[in-house]
Amino acid sequence: MSRKTYRGKYVKRGSTRDMKNPAYAKFRHDVRERDGNACKWPGCGSRSRLEVHHIRTWSAYPSMRFDICNGITLCNKCHKKVTGSEDVFADFFIKILEWNMIEKIKKMDKKKKKDEDG
Numbered sequence: 001m002s003r004k005t006y007r008g009k010y011v012k013r014g015s016t017r018d019m020k021n022p023a024y025a026k027f028r029h030d031v032r033e034r035d036g037n038a039c040k041w042p043g044c045g046s047r048s049r050l051e052v053h054h055i056r057t058w059s060a061y062p063s064m065r066f067d068i069c070n071g072i073t074l075c076n077k078c079h080k081k082v083t084g085s086e087d088v089f090a091d092f093f094i095k096i097l098e099w100n101m102i103e104k105i106k107k108m109d110k111k112k113k114k115d116e117d118g
């Protein structure tokens, strides 16, 4: 088995994450900013203990690790519901991001119309 030690724990190769990697730090920052620094789980909206979830997993989709389209902000509690069932939730999260984008565009259009009328 391809295993190596990481901070004293045995982990699968390729699953280690360097939290200090600038690309990873930027990814986490950008996803949280896009999501308004709140948990995106429907009905939650918590602003504490936020984490960035990878919709397509870190280990199976290396090319999407730092793609903000592949990230969604969840609080620690909601993130736990998903861990281990990432594949089951992937389409659900993609839908949430779609709705968010549609809402953002609607808001922008409303503001634009208001500015033009005013």
Ligand SMILES: [Zn+2]
Residues within 6 Å of the ligand: 039, 040, 041, 044, 045, 046, 074, 075, 076, 077, 078, 079
């Ligand atoms: Zn939450």
